[in-house]
Amino acid sequence: MKQDQAANDIPAGSAGLNDRRSRVDRHAENRPVDCRVLVVDDDAIICGSVAKILESFGYTVSKAEDGIAAMSHLATSQYDLVITDFEMPLMNGYRLSAWLKQESPRTIVVIMTAACQAEVDQYMATGLVDKWLFKPFGAEALCETLNTFGLSIEYCQSN
Secondary structure: OHHHHHHHHOOOOOOOOOOOOOOEOOOOOOOOOOEEEEOOOOOOHHHHHHHHHHHHOEEEEEEEOOHHHHHHHHHHHOOOOEEEEEEOOOOOOHHHHHHHHOOOOOOHHHHHEOOHHHHHHHOOOOOOOEEEEEEEEEEEHHHHHHOOOOOHHHHHHHO
């Protein structure tokens, strides 16, 4: 593993929204134009690390420390993508996703979790979450996730 890639790894622990069109657009260099992402995690280090990777890709990123704070962001701003932790105080990422899919079905929701897949199978089967990222993960896994939704960028395509 490259040293700079290791620095980008995410550790395992530690306004109308209704029916809007995605504002994701890419110009010639395949960089996202005005793609807004909300990163939600009660672990400030993980939240900051994910946000930093996404910002380095060219996305506009906001952060929230839990599901309740995320709802406040989502009530006042539109986001194309929400990347949230699964286990958080006050409101977990799954409950946030269920609420968001009612309010803004087109917003993409990715849940990060340190749990094993067997622990979240029942949640995965509901279809209320667009994608799951299992910690630890790095920039490459984040790129693969973005590619799933057509949000790929030059960095992801060349690495």
